[in-house]
Amino acid sequence: MDSQDLIYTLALQHIPNLGDTTAKKLIRQFGSAKNIFQEKKSALQKIDGIGKIRVQELHDSIHLKAAEQELKFIEQHKIQTHYFKHENYPEKLKHCLDGPILMFSKGNIDLHKKRIISVVGTRQITSHGTSFCEKLIEEIAVLEPVIISGYAYGVDITAQKAAVKNELQTIGCLAHGLNQIYPRSHKKYMKEIEENGGFFTDFWSTDNFDRNNFLKRNRIIAGLSEATIVIESAEKGGALVTADIAISYDREVFAVPGRPTDKFSIGCNNLIKAQRAHVLTSAADLAYILNWEIEKEQKIVQKQLFVELEEDEQKLYEFLQIQGKTELDIVALNCNFPTFKTASLLLNMELKGAIRPLPGKLFEVI
Incomplete structure (x- = not known):
């Protein structure tokens, strides 16, 4: 342009x-x-x-x-611009009627042929939420997804720091122009975020900072991604708004369940109860619902000649050794495990280098 x-x-x-x-x-x-x-x-x-x-x-x-x-x-300031009719405009956002006509970015963003997920939640993340978020991103790192979030306190920055730690591309969607950063305490993370992704916004340098901007920003977080994950949320909050927008865009939404008495599990539990979100208890749930597969054996981390398997994993391994290539549902049925548990076990076994996925949701031992 x-x-x-x-x-x-x-x-x-x-x-x-x-x-x-x-x-x-x-x-x-x-x-x-x-x-x-x-x-x-x-x-x-x-x-x-x-x-x-x-x-x-x-x-x-x-x-x-x-x-x-x-x-x-x-x-x-060498800002990159993204016009909605041009190739450098994010593909998934092109399908959103209210997507910005023009966006601005800084960093090294590459969304071409990438798996993209948004991770959102409360700014008052608990120790449990932090642990789950970090573990989730560590486990899916082998699939090389792009991690989108809002660069805010709590879940947002936890997810983006975990992405950087695992050498994943991460993008912060801002509710203000690229002439400032909020919160200011996150300024120290800007360089590494830009080196491992960058920042998107549709706000100008002259736009006043307004809390209503966060709601407008949330449509970009939801629109960029094929799925939105809510780690923790109170009964009301911006993360639930992002989930609602993602649903309106016909995107997948996942929520991490928690105890009914936990303040920051209420929002997630309500999403699940209303059947507006998939239950997310492990990386396997995400990979299974989104039909993500590990494409190359060499991407499997910490592959070992002699793999230590848990008891349930060993049962699946022995079944696949005898049967050869087998579909997920057949493995679950014959091993007497629920499908979601089987998917989780199989993903763990993939990461250990014991089995590999094949087209058609088939699995075989290596």
Whole structure:
């Protein structure tokens, strides 16, 4: 996108109460943001949902002036831009009607042909939540997913630090422009996040910091991902809003169950109880529901010549030794284990290098 097109797109984004859905409608109707600003008022007023006030805004020079100033910031700080019709715009977000017409990023983001999940939850994460989050990301690291979150306190930063530790790409979705960072205490993590992914936002450097921005930001977290995981949440909270948005986008949602008496398990338990989220108790649950498979044997970590198996794992191993290639459901049936437990055991055995998955949810010993 050249600077002229970018200025007009920024100007369109700057118009208050226009919204991304309406902006996309206008762009599709007239071909580009530049054409919209140069179109006659009579033609614009024929578009459903525009109205006279918005048409008037389109002819106010204040928006182009503001766009020119923001462009200077973008060029000065080498900000990357992502226009919704271009190839560098995240593929999954293209399918969201209210996805931003224009996003901004910093870092080394690569979402091409990647598994992408969002990890969200309370800012007051418990020790149990921290342990579960770190273990989950460690276990799925072999599958090389991109970890998306909001860079906030609690679950967000726990997930993103765990991603960096396991050499996974991680992206923080911000509720403000790229000229600042919130919370300020997380500034010390910015360099390693940018080296292992980066930051996305659709807010300008001139946007005032507003707590309502977090709700708007959540649609990007949900839209970027094929699945959203809620680690811990109270009865109400931003993580549940993100889960609702993910559901509206027809994406998978997972929730970690907890004791009914635990304050920060109520939200997750309610999602599960209402059948709005899958139960997540291990990495195997995630891999099974999303149909993720370990594609190459060499990705299996800590592969050993002599593998120590737990008693239940040994039972599955001996069955597969005799039967050869077998489907997951058949393994579960013959070994008298529930399917979800069998999937969990098989994933652990994959990670130990004892078995390998095959197309069609088949498994065999190595």
